[in-house]
Amino acid sequence: MSATLRHVGWVLRGNPVTLLAGCGCGLMVLAALLGPWIAPYDPVASNVPLALQPPSAAHWFGTDQLGRDVFSRVLVAARLDLAIAASAVSLSFLIGATVGSFCGYAGGRLDAWVGRFVDVLMAFPLFVLAMAMVAALGNRVENIIYATAIINLPFYIRFSRAEVNIRRNLGWVEAARASGNSHVEVVLRFLLPNVLPAMAVQISLNLGWAILNAAGLSFLGLGVRPPTPEWGIMVAEGARFITTGKWWLVACPGAALMFAVLCFNLLGDGLRDILDPRMRT
Amino acid sequence: MRGIAGRAGRRFLSSLPALLGVLVFTFLLMRVLPGDPAIFFASGPNAGQAEIEDIRRRMGLDKPVPEQLLLYLRDVATGNLGRSMTTGQPVLNDLRGRLPASLELTFCALLIALVLAVPLGILAALRPGSLLDHGVRMLCTLGVCVPTFVSGLLLIYVLYYLLGIAPDPTGRIDIFASQPPTVTGFLLVDAALAGDWEAWWAAASQLVLPACTMALFVLAPLARMTRASMLAVLTSDFVRTGEALGLSRRRVILVYALRNALLPVITIMGIVFSTMLGANVLVEKVFSWPGVASYALDALLSSDYAPVQGFVLLMASIFVLVNLVVDLLYGLADPRVSIG
Numbered sequence: 001m002s003a004t005l006r007h008v009g010w011v012l013r014g015n016p017v018t019l020l021a022g023c024g025c026g027l028m029v030l031a032a033l034l035g036p037w038i039a040p041y042d043p044v045a046s047n048v049p050l051a052l053q054p055p056s057a058a059h060w061f062g063t064d065q066l067g068r069d070v071f072s073r074v075l076v077a078a079r080l081d082l083a084i085a086a087s088a089v090s091l092s093f094l095i096g097a098t099v100g101s102f103c104g105y106a107g108g109r110l111d112a113w114v115g116r117f118v119d120v121l122m123a124f125p126l127f128v129l130a131m132a133m134v135a136a137l138g139n140r141v142e143n144i145i146y147a148t149a150i151i152n153l154p155f156y157i158r159f160s161r162a163e164v165n166i167r168r169n170l171g172w173v174e175a176a177r178a179s180g181n182s183h184v185e186v187v188l189r190f191l192l193p194n195v196l197p198a199m200a201v202q203i204s205l206n207l208g209w210a211i212l213n214a215a216g217l218s219f220l221g222l223g224v225r226p227p228t229p230e231w232g233i234m235v236a237e238g239a240r241f242i243t244t245g246k247w248w249l250v251a252c253p254g255a256a257l258m259f260a261v262l263c264f265n266l267l268g269d270g271l272r273d274i275l276d277p278r279m280r281t
Numbered sequence: 282m283r284g285i286a287g288r289a290g291r292r293f294l295s296s297l298p299a300l301l302g303v304l305v306f307t308f309l310l311m312r313v314l315p316g317d318p319a320i321f322f323a324s325g326p327n328a329g330q331a332e333i334e335d336i337r338r339r340m341g342l343d344k345p346v347p348e349q350l351l352l353y354l355r356d357v358a359t360g361n362l363g364r365s366m367t368t369g370q371p372v373l374n375d376l377r378g379r380l381p382a383s384l385e386l387t388f389c390a391l392l393i394a395l396v397l398a399v400p401l402g403i404l405a406a407l408r409p410g411s412l413l414d415h416g417v418r419m420l421c422t423l424g425v426c427v428p429t430f431v432s433g434l435l436l437i438y439v440l441y442y443l444l445g446i447a448p449d450p451t452g453r454i455d456i457f458a459s460q461p462p463t464v465t466g467f468l469l470v471d472a473a474l475a476g477d478w479e480a481w482w483a484a485a486s487q488l489v490l491p492a493c494t495m496a497l498f499v500l501a502p503l504a505r506m507t508r509a510s511m512l513a514v515l516t517s518d519f520v521r522t523g524e525a526l527g528l529s530r531r532r533v534i535l536v537y538a539l540r541n542a543l544l545p546v547i548t549i550m551g552i553v554f555s556t557m558l559g560a561n562v563l564v565e566k567v568f569s570w571p572g573v574a575s576y577a578l579d580a581l582l583s584s585d586y587a588p589v590q591g592f593v594l595l596m597a598s599i600f601v602l603v604n605l606v607v608d609l610l611y612g613l614a615d616p617r618v619s620i621g
Contacts, residue, residue, distance in 0.1 A: 127560070
């Protein structure tokens with residue numbers, strides 16, 4: 001255990017970026033938890049006389065076309081954006097890792113059918129698929145989550161399937177089976193936990209991608225509706241004013257999006273260095 | 282040559298199950314979509330129950346689902362993708378008219394991304410740890426984090442509003458410019474064919490911003506992959522042998538190393554293209570680009586589902602085709618590979 005800690009410490013010392021990314025993620029989670037309480041203004045209260053003010057001391061990120069404080073809106077939106085991404089990723093992780101592990105363990109017909117299904121999913125450009133699914137299921141926030149979860153599924157299924165497949169005949173798996181565990185127990189209690197560390201990297205990288213994806217969908221007008229503060233829809237609303245030079249309406253929520261994705265991506269890269277020294281680039 | 286044709290045939294056959302899956306999926310999509318299509322096609326909101334029943338029968342909606350699937354497959358095979366309610370045109374015609382705009386944008390973006398990413402990746406790999414290497418790495422890290430819709434809007438702000446270099450960011454060609462006669466639908470090609478260089482310039486200047494926006498997004502994976510594989514190739518035996526034989530560095534790198542280094546880059550082209558088809562939707566929305574994606578999006582937001590279905594089918598078919606081409610290119614670039 002102390003060797004692991006030493007390794008983590010060594011990686012973090014050599015790579016302070018990961019530490020910074022971790023702090024960034026922590027900051028965002030904090031904003032998501034406390035957003036509504038620490039926001040200086042009401043994120044949905046309009047104040048038309050103060051509309052379209054550039055950033056100032058009173059309004060750090062300026063105000064939008066209804067005079068709402070952009071900083072408060074960006075802050076409060078963190079909760080919704082992170083919640084969508086987190087629930088989508090955990091959903092596809094839970095389903096994908098379980099299905100993939102059982103496929104990798106059992107092989108045979110189940111494996112072949114799931115493989116076919118994954119092939120069909122992968123035959124679509126994934127963002128287009130998500131768009132179509134939100135259209136089919138109905139234009140609501142929870143459907144954005146389902147759509148994002150489904151387009152992430154193939155990666156988890158393939159990954160856990162491959163990882164379980166190379167382990168299923170190893171000595172300790174045989175031992176677990178020989179000592180009276182059922183197949184389901186072997187997969188859930190022994191194989192799956194063994195694959196988890198490698199999947200943590202995937203999860204972190206995936207969170208960033210899920211945020212981009214959800215924001216893209218709501219930028220198109222799918223799922224989240226105004227006046228709900230959400231980064232993608234804020235950019236969409238600000239887009240109308242960009243040709244008249246109101247840059248802060250796009251740049252501020254855009255920067256928040258970028259910051260979130262950047263932190264999760266860097267954290268994923270850092271986790272990879274910590275968990276799997278062979279993959280270091 | 283026969284080998285290539287044979288492989289193309291085999292690969293095509295092996296992508297058929299995926300295509301069939303795509304068809305079934307788009308069919309299910311239509312079945313799941315809210316609303317009764319028969320009511321859409323009825324004469325008006327006050328159409329009688331009898332009329333709706335009649336339309337249901339004519340559309341085959343009263344038949345069992347498997348039979349409807351077969352009917353759908355027949356419709357697709359005969360090019361009948363339904364009719365758009367917003368434009369009143371058959372979806373196939375609409376898609377055909379708008380596809381060149383999307384393809385022109387996507388291909389130009391891909392070209393820009395490749396022209397920038399490959400040299401950057403090579404240069405970074407030649408001097409690992411240098412300032413340039415760090416610069417490229419930072420560009421790659423940031424590039425995948427900026428959503429296309431944000432980078433597009435910021436480019437508009439800087440180049441159109443602040444600097445005034447770029448033209449008004451709406452549409453494919455300035456409304457006051459003369460439109461070249463339509464031959465291929467690709468404005469750049471049409472204008473060049475007509476010898477109308479003024480129109481060519483107008484179209485090209487409209488294209489630059491959206492194409493760059495898309496290129497920025499896929500620049501990162503391409504440059505990163507080029508750098509990584511170039512680094513690996515440069516330490517290999519044949520590069521050392523080439524250098525030992527006294528070949529010029531330029532020849533070793535550009536002829537022998539590059540060809541091998543590009544193989545992994547070709548492999549990820551499929552994924553890159555998939556990202557681009559998705560990013561296309563966002564970019565077309567930002568720049569009011571009259572392509573298939575903005576068409577589908579408009580239809581989607583006005584609950585007109587036939588175009589959406591046609592669009593999804595089209596995108597998936599293009600993607601299957603692109604993967605086929607990528608496989609074939611891979612075989613051409615690396616004769617050792619024979620994909621069964």
